[in-house]
Amino acid sequence: MARADHLDPDSSHWHWLAVDLRVWRLERNLSQAELGALLGVDISTVSNWESGSAKLPKGRAEALDRIWKTRGHFARLRNLAESSHNPDWFDQYTRYERKAEAIRAYSALALHGLLQTEEYTRALVLSGELVDDVDQAVEERMARQQVLAAPRPPELWILIKESVLQDPIGGPDVMRVQLDHLINLSHRPNIVIRVVPRSLGAHPGIDGSFTLLECDGVDHSWSEAVGGGRLVSDPTKVRACRVKYDRIGADALSRDCSRNLIAEVMEAMQ
Template sequence: MGKADRLDPDNNPWHWLAVDLRIWRLERNLSQAQLAEILGVDDSTVSNYESGTSKVPERKAEILDQLWRTRGHFARIHRHAETVHDPNWFDQYTRYEQRAEAISAYSALVIHALFQTEDYARALIEGAQVVDNVEETVAARMERRQVWEAAHAPEFRLFVRQSVLEDPVGGPEVMRAQLGHLLDLSQRKGVVVRALPKAKAAHAGVDGSFAILRIGQAEHAWSPAVNGGRLVSDPTKVRAYRLRWDLIGDDALSRDSTRSLLRELMEAMK
């Protein structure tokens, strides 16, 4: 069974858009290569659209409506998909995470999952009291860290609030080890960690955590939420996330100052 055959268009509007794209293309006897040329993308991108692996951008949906005279059909589905809760949001995000060539993330409440130690992750998951199998959830989170071991690990830029670094999640010993792990990762090639100081209480990240992932020439933005989350692929909307990211960077400490802060906090937790 192919990926396109596993889609659930009745319950997932992004799958609905993918299925309709494939149906309309086949009805017009167009190959994926021919449609790719019309949309200005490569063949694999159309394949990813139709399998639900990648989301059809808003501008491409509008082009489809113009091309096939569908009176806004694809654009309407796209608008609907952007506004409703996506039941598969986390699975989709982690697939993007594993493929990303570069990740820019801002952590407002906890240290980003890819930087977490096992003990820190366990303390968070146990404290939240929302999952039945803590160890299974911890293992799944640790598995995500395999991106660091890949032959081509992503470039990673992390902004994190200072208060996140000071919260003694799991107790001083667990938190000290977590800060040490973060310090070690910050010294890896291609990894940048910068703290947003407490003195900067009003800033562009007050609305919460988010990440921007680059895969090839495309960028996707992700923001978490309670019992849900949102993935955004439309270039115009992603640019808004990128602007917010840049503004946070304007207020963040330098890399060296952040490392000094990490060492100071580790010393204070002895």
């Protein structure tokens, strides 16, 4: 998100919330430090809320309404921002991804971006993703994978629907390299890859891919959709997503069995 002086409240409800927070604070002649003291946070947290670089939590919005007697204004505005489309969502998601301590994802239609080879990514982009510059889109996705080479990379737990392994994205040659890449990644100590078998049939992840991010002690969820996705930070909704992830994982193959299945699919890819 942008700095406070570049926020656009007309196009983003999150920007609107950030601007209102600053306006209402200044109307009460409060400094950021004084507002932080009222809400039990430090000045940098308030600054991040007002600049839009962090989202005002639901509990803090409700606290503001009580303290300032704003009749639910901030809670309603936050709910509106949470439920509406926001063009900044994916940018914010990648910010969280870069500093996440743990990433848990379920891949229902395509492999998670952190696991993709360059040619697999290029095939996906060329097949239908609406971008102006294919090379740039591929480069940006590859750059996200730098988090896996960091001195302290995140714990990465990935559940993959079996059909994702079998779809020949980019053709058999590209897919064989991709599957071999998955096997290599699966041997890293911080990466767990497990396959959800086709025989499972209907399961909690049938409605699509999603990702859970643990970042600075706060959990967020990202649900993919056509043309974008949705980032959620509300604890109740994130908790429901975590329960769904755990239920899918309960029926997934073990790490070793998953690795063997990936190898079998790779060998059979024609």
